[in-house]
Amino acid sequence: MFYTDNKLQYPVRVDSPDPLFARALQQAIGGVEGEIRVAMQYFFQACGARGDARFRDLLMNTAAEELGHIEMLATAVALNLEGAPLSLQEEGARDAAVGAVMGGMNLKNLLSAGLSAMPVDSDGVPFDMSHIYASGNIAADMTANIAAESTGRTLAARLWGMTDDAGMKDMLSYLIARDTMHQNQWMAALEELGGAAGAFPIPNSVPPEAEQAEFSYAYLGFQADGSEPAAGRWSEGASPDGKGRFATQPLAALGQTPDLGPARPGSGAQSEQM
Amino acid sequence: MFYTDNKLQYPVRVDSPDPLFARALQQAIGGVEGEIRVAMQYFFQACGARGDARFRDLLMNTAAEELGHIEMLATAVALNLEGAPLSLQEEGARDAAVGAVMGGMNLKNLLSAGLSAMPVDSDGVPFDMSHIYASGNIAADMTANIAAESTGRTLAARLWGMTDDAGMKDMLSYLIARDTMHQNQWMAALEELGGAAGAFPIPNSVPPEAEQAEFSYAYLGFQADGSEPAAGRWSEGASPDGKGRFATQPLAALGQTPDLGPARPGSGAQSEQM
Amino acid sequence: MFYTDNKLQYPVRVDSPDPLFARALQQAIGGVEGEIRVAMQYFFQACGARGDARFRDLLMNTAAEELGHIEMLATAVALNLEGAPLSLQEEGARDAAVGAVMGGMNLKNLLSAGLSAMPVDSDGVPFDMSHIYASGNIAADMTANIAAESTGRTLAARLWGMTDDAGMKDMLSYLIARDTMHQNQWMAALEELGGAAGAFPIPNSVPPEAEQAEFSYAYLGFQADGSEPAAGRWSEGASPDGKGRFATQPLAALGQTPDLGPARPGSGAQSEQM
Amino acid sequence: MFYTDNKLQYPVRVDSPDPLFARALQQAIGGVEGEIRVAMQYFFQACGARGDARFRDLLMNTAAEELGHIEMLATAVALNLEGAPLSLQEEGARDAAVGAVMGGMNLKNLLSAGLSAMPVDSDGVPFDMSHIYASGNIAADMTANIAAESTGRTLAARLWGMTDDAGMKDMLSYLIARDTMHQNQWMAALEELGGAAGAFPIPNSVPPEAEQAEFSYAYLGFQADGSEPAAGRWSEGASPDGKGRFATQPLAALGQTPDLGPARPGSGAQSEQM
Amino acid sequence: MFYTDNKLQYPVRVDSPDPLFARALQQAIGGVEGEIRVAMQYFFQACGARGDARFRDLLMNTAAEELGHIEMLATAVALNLEGAPLSLQEEGARDAAVGAVMGGMNLKNLLSAGLSAMPVDSDGVPFDMSHIYASGNIAADMTANIAAESTGRTLAARLWGMTDDAGMKDMLSYLIARDTMHQNQWMAALEELGGAAGAFPIPNSVPPEAEQAEFSYAYLGFQADGSEPAAGRWSEGASPDGKGRFATQPLAALGQTPDLGPARPGSGAQSEQM
Amino acid sequence: MFYTDNKLQYPVRVDSPDPLFARALQQAIGGVEGEIRVAMQYFFQACGARGDARFRDLLMNTAAEELGHIEMLATAVALNLEGAPLSLQEEGARDAAVGAVMGGMNLKNLLSAGLSAMPVDSDGVPFDMSHIYASGNIAADMTANIAAESTGRTLAARLWGMTDDAGMKDMLSYLIARDTMHQNQWMAALEELGGAAGAFPIPNSVPPEAEQAEFSYAYLGFQADGSEPAAGRWSEGASPDGKGRFATQPLAALGQTPDLGPARPGSGAQSEQM
Secondary structure, X not given: OEEEOOOOOOOOOOOOOOHHHHHHHHHHHHOOOOHHHHHHHHHHHHHOOOOOHHHHHHXXXXXXXXXXXXXXXXXXXXXXHOOOOOOOOOOOOOOHHHHHHHHHOOXXXXXXXXXXXXXXXXXXOEOEHHHOOOOOOHHHHHHHHHHHHHHHHHHHHHHHHHOOOHHHHHHHHHHHHHHHHHHHHHHHHHHHOXXXXXXXXXXXXXXXXXXXXXXXXXXXXXXXXXXXXXXXXXXXXXXXXXXOEEEEEOOOOOOOOOOOOOOOOOOOOOHHHO | OEEEOXXXXXXXXXXXXXXXXXXXXXXXXXXXXXXXXHHHHHHHHHHOOOOOHHHHHHHHHHHHHHHHHHHHHHHHHHHHOOOOOOOOOXXXXXXXXXXXXXXXXXXXXXXXXOOOOOOEOOOOOEOEHHHOOOXXXXXXXXXXXXXXXXXXXXXHHHHHHHOOOHHHHHHHHHHHHHHHHHHHHHHHHHHHOOHHHHHOOOOOOOOHHHOOHHHOOEEEOOEOOOOOOOOOOOOOEEOOOOOOEEEEEOOOOOOOOOOOOOOOOOOOOOHHHO | OEEEOOOOOOOOOOOOOOHHHHHHHHHHHHOOOOHHHHHHHHHHHHHOOOOOHHHHHHHHHHHHHHHHHHHHHHHHHHHHHXXXXXXXXXXXXXXHHHHXXXXXXXXXXXXXXXXXXXXXXXXXXXXXHHHOOOOOOHHHHHHHHHHHHHHHHHHHHHHXXXXXXXXXXHHHHHHHHHHHHHHHHHHHHHHHOOHHHHHOOOOOOOOHHHOOHHHOOEEEOOEOXXXXXXXXXXXXXXXXXXXXXXXXXXXXXXXXXXXOOOOOOOOOOOHHHO | OEEEOOOOOOOOOOOOXXXXXXXXXXXXXXXXXXXXXXXXXXXXXXXXXXXXXXHHHHHHHHHHHHHHHHHHXXXXXXXXXXXXXXXXXXXXOOOHHHHHHHHHOOHHHHHOOOOOOOOEOOOOOEOEHHHOOOOOOHHHHHHHHHHHHHHHHHHHHHHHHHOOOHHHHHHHHHHHHHHHHHHHHHHHHHHHOOHHHHHOOOOOOOOHHHOOHHHOOEEEOOEOOOOOOOXXXXXXXXXXXXXXXXXXXXXXXXXXXXXXXXXXOOOOOOHHHO | OEEEOOOOOOOOOOOOOOHHHHHHHHXXXXXXXXXXXXXXXXXXXXXXXXXOHHHHHHHHHHHHHHHHHHHHHHHHHHHHHOOOOOOOXXXXXXXXXXXXXXXXXXXXXXXXXXXXXXXXXXXXXXXXXXXXXXXXXXXXXXXXXXXXXXXXXXHHHHHHHHOOOHHHHHHHHHHHHHHHHHHHHHHHHHXXXXXXXXXXXXXXXXXXXXXXXXXXXXXXXXXXXXXXXXXXXXXXXXXXXXXXXXXXXXXXXXXXXXXXXXXXXXXXXXXXXX | OEEEOOOOOOOOOOOOOOHHHHHHHHHHHHOOOOHHHHHHHHHHXXXXXXXXXXXXXXXXXXXXXXXXXXXXXXXXXXXXXXXXXXXXXXXXXXXXXXXXXXXXOOHHHHHOOOOOOOOEOOOOOEOEHHHOOOOOOHXXXXXHHXXXXXXXXXXXXXXXXXXXXHHHHHHHHHHHHHHHHHHHHHHHHHHHOOHHHHHOOOOOOOOHHHOOHHHOOEEEOOEOOOOOOOOOOOOOEEOOOOOOEEEEEOOOOOOOOOOOOOOOOOOOOOHHHO
């Protein structure tokens, strides 16, 4: 169950409203690396968590925080739209600057939302909940969360660099700090699950007969001229999961040229295919 | 540039065609944890790679492999649809079994594709390329790849458990091994980038003034009764990135109750809002 | 800001797990008339609310409730998947019943989520946030909310009729009651905004010169034979907004046959079009 | 069955073509509050209408009108694209104004459609038919239609305010009038169905045992500090459906802390979860 | 402008309602090869047609027909859902057959639409208007229409084969005939535009300097071993557009290994990438 | 199986980077007429090809080429983003030109991808794999391919006209030539399948009893006033498939006014509908 207090987790202040920056901020709300994504991802992972109950608690607690981040950003979007042009002729004769601002802002923020935030990205594409990764495997979920916070903090850093509004920089520096925490938090949770050696390969419950071990640590080359692909940590030495050693292998197609046979009568194919 | 030899990377054999398993296999083609996703993700990450050229090579080489995996799975889907009913009355009178098979299979595999594979998931939802995470930050990309291979191997393991067809089990045990390699490979690449201490928090290029450090390692509680959330590795001790120490903090809203002010005349609001 | 207590708003109990009913329940989570929709719709309407501050409060308070409803339903989905078949051969030889259950359930609940809930509808289609109607016009928002709760309660009633599991019927009868409240609540809010005569036509801030009043209450017929369409309350008498009287009008096209002229050279048309 | 006469319902004239306004008009074609939505919504509601045959007639008749509105708007988009730049160097040296116009217009109108209209919104997002609400419950359909026309008229009013082209203002003032009619028309239809007291709560066919009446008119508070949420018409007095009285209730979680138990072996979870 | 007469273009009769066939028919409504697609595609092509006015007329006239086909199919879906189970316990104790029917039908047809048709495909995926190809090039549009009718007739033939309901077979045989007409009609229109030699390559308005003619008729091989790909009509003889002769060419990469250089400071990359 | 050599098929050079042209080029990557579409369409058609094995070879060989085209275009996008503004204040005080460039570019190319290409169209809409037409009917597939290459070459020609960058014009003139080849190639393949007279109507395997031949070549008029629609090659003379003669027919509705009867109790309708 959720409760609210109608307050913001951290102050949101915009010194110089900027409709184009409002559009950029939408990416942090409804982009695939945005806050709806993490809020809902942690929420659904919590709802499906099995095993150690502390993980459900950790996930739902963080989901609550991320909901508050959406609220902060939605406020920031609306404040940046303060004073955005409502008409292409705003303030007298047609003006290239008005056109440029209106052309650059997300028109739906005006046309569909009346100068408010929407659950869309910086190009007006609505967020699609297929991005909620909640796999039922707690370690896989943790890797998805580390990834989400990595792209999330990258986005926040880009937004921080894009503006010189002191209020917005302040808010973003808070969110960047929280992303640092969350990256570390999910890495810590993965450590509790055994870290690289204990949790990987994920899932760690695959029975041995389900895996052809001779291909599990082989770096195969798909270079057209048969040359070896570039060597690195991934092609030699012990594997990070501690269960094998990397080795580069020459590759040859092991399988057949596929042949599906003729089409069945009545299957809607051309008669020549049957 | 890409080249093909029209062969399969590994043999694909179906001993007992099963239209319902064909539907399940579609998840490994067009699901968000499927092979189109990884093939295209590595491809676009390669195209945008900057810095050490070996990463572009590693990514594009692996993209080539994953394209071959789509091909294997598409062949497996078609072979499993061999003999699927084309009519609700197939082989005589209406039969509950025919209905159950047809009801259980993905009808588009028949209606749209003539008993072939499609770039859709197990519920017939088309793959959406917004799932291609290619962030321009090479470390963030590696975390996304670890996550993709973690859910990918989890899916492959579930498919392996779902069938007792020896051919299908053989193919899946090969793919499970390759996912083990790829999980390890991306972890190894992350090690080359400095590992937890060197690469995190991602991006590692954020200037100090862009982060409010007092919130970077704070585990905040959002429990309605003010109690502490469940403790764990994430609430005490050194942070995995080696740059701080976790501490639980009591939480109070630091921000204001948002007030957007009245609506502007001409903005399409009700007159009472202005 | 949001807080959680990790408890359910109302008890969720499943007496006889049923994977097919789990699939049906997904519609109440991720369907367009489901709980994610109302939770996020009220949330974004609150974030964009301007004018009387009580509306923001009302909206955010109800958003908090709906988040808890998602949690209840996600729990119900997982409990209904208890014991769902993991393999097509579960418990011995291949069995038509296993196939029927597995064919009838949403395979992604198993393959992607490990027997947990997902933010998708009953056919596995992910929820798309374009369904979050938050218009910046508070009265238009209230009509969208009445509509959402009307289809929401219709769905809940259908689900109640679909099962005879006592636990599920109990949970659904609670949700049906809450939908009754919410339908009434949004109608009451619309009354506060002036009701039919005060709030309509929405927006009530349109200047008179922006509307060709002679067409504002005309019921136009588009019957191919020129006959009048079926009469009703909508074709005679005072209009509900109290500002006009309905009248049926014969229709003739007032506009021209469109002619866009020839294509411009360089616009990619065929040369014959230029 | 449908027939056409290749004419426009109302004259469409553009005095000063404006590619940015063309982009804005796209919202009225392919936005979620646009004309494709209402045309198809009324069409599908008509196709599924059961009971009083006049409703099917009313719905299909209005669907025919809305198809004509798409045609008007598509013509308006093309006329506004007249003279839009085809090249970034149009008319001599690179020019900031050309860049601003081209940056502000929807590039797909040029690249995909050769300066014509598309079934997309003002950000180029294609219309998605999941927005066609046709519930099989005639009263719920009416509420969806009132909502659609409320946001539709809000959009039209915003577009009217955005331009000072006399031709476009004339066309939009016609569409605004038609939206007034349609809002009233669906409210009138709802009156025929019994109005607030007869039709609500929707559906009005729910048997009493399917609803826990003690929660049907309770305004529950989800304020973190336990305070009452803001009072209003929604928290006291008779409910609009005439079947209860609103009352604020203190809230306590009635349900349990969810516990899904351990993961099943073979379900793809980590071994620690089992 | 459009008009309706509330009648069906051809009789729709269902002798033995079949909920699974209702689901299959949904593909012909909301599938990518279905009737919404062609209706809207011809409609938008008409709205954007430039040049010879007869094409606009031809397109809009056919759009009107296709709208009527949606209506026929929507009626057929509803009639096939007649008697579909509303509950998992319909008619007594839980019954495998009820489960199989309900599992096999599209649950949204019941849960969202009350046993009516929806604008979705046979897996419940909503139609997405990005499938409306209206390119502004009249010849390209004709090729898109031939393609649409080819897959459309293939689908109709598969549906005809799937059922033995005499009413449904009768309706489908009518639609198959109309698809024959429409395939021929668009080929005839392409002939008016000059046929293969006059209209191709599309667009026929490309200036010679915009094309590197030495690659215009070259069949390039991308075989990994450098062998020639399979020969055919496409590798020798005059090209169908009459403007060249096919020739197989050995292939070598003409371009460079891409190098994007280091990442820019401030672009959110890792510091190692700069 | 696929192999790569990390080289580009043709040189990609950008003389004057232009972020707005980068956005336009995205249409050729992730637009519905772009290179992802053809690469994946030919790939899936190859995977499902039945009958003459040369078609699988032709399709997969061309899929390999198109993958290389994505790579070329992705490189071109990144090179055009060279030097794009990272901040709204880049190089001193706020500048209208910076705003116009940033407003005109696709913000996700910066925010999500760090100045690299993405699998999205020119408005940032992600590519959706439902556009992969692979019907299982080889002739229908060929028509889809001709259509794809027709809109593809139209797009390339528009892009060529949009820029005067010599490097970009060179690359595009290569791609235009390849599209000429591919249009011809698929027409040639259709000739191998019998051409208009042999392959059409598609599928050519429909049994005569599945088609009501009297409607197969009838040009029906849907003009509201009963007039004949515009005559043309499509209304008289032999049909292109050589199997009939076109004739215009007056139209009358042959079917009934649909009547679905009352709603069933328990189906969630209003009580008045039952």
